[in-house]
Amino acid sequence: MKKGEVHKLVKTVEAYCAERGLRFTEPRRLVLEIIAGSKTPIGAYDVLAQLGKALDQPKPPTAYRAIEFLQENGFIHRIESLNAYVVCHAGHKHQGSQFLVCDSCGQVTEAHLCSLPKDLERKTQEAGFALSSWSAELHGQCRQCSGA
Numbered sequence: 635m636k637k638g639e640v641h642k643l644v645k646t647v648e649a650y651c652a653e654r655g656l657r658f659t660e661p662r663r664l665v666l667e668i669i670a671g672s673k674t675p676i677g678a679y680d681v682l683a684q685l686g687k688a689l690d691q692p693k694p695p696t697a698y699r700a701i702e703f704l705q706e707n708g709f710i711h712r713i714e715s716l717n718a719y720v721v722c723h724a725g726h727k728h729q730g731s732q733f734l735v736c737d738s739c740g741q742v743t744e745a746h747l748c749s750l751p752k753d754l755e756r757k758t759q760e761a762g763f764a765l766s767s768w769s770a771e772l773h774g775q776c777r778q779c780s781g782a
């Protein structure tokens with residue numbers, strides 16, 4: 635995300651939190667800026683390292699709690715297979731998340747398919763399974779890397 639976009643995102647989150655009476659603390663804002671400013675998904679450890687440049691010796695729980703808050707409110711997503719985080723480009727809570735992960739350059743693109751594919755929906759219903767959330771991570775090569 636470019637600087638201007640990061641700034642806009644921060645404003646959006648600020649307004650969202652104000653509306654719902656949630657606290658948008660400085661560590662939360664900084665962590666959002668760090669994740670949004672990263673070109674590729676960033677792990678919690680690297681978030682903490684960068685947070686250390688802005689805050690005086692932040693404790694690990696400060697970073698983890700900020701990450702948890704941002705994730706719970708749908709502003710960032712966790713890419714399970716990379717154990718790293720990206721910002722949500724839609725700024726909303728979705729029922730599901732789908733990501734195209736480039737194994738060459740590490741870029742992650744979010745594909746906004748907000749409902750469960752019909753086949754999967756049928757399978758979960760048949761199994762009597764109460765679905766709460768789902769995510770799909772598709773690995774391969776992005777347009778640049780595959781030269782397509």
Ligand SMILES: [Zn+2]
Nearest residue numbers: 722723724744
């Ligand atoms: Zn999203």
Ligand SMILES: [Zn+2]
Nearest residue numbers: 736739776779
């Ligand atoms: Zn790539």
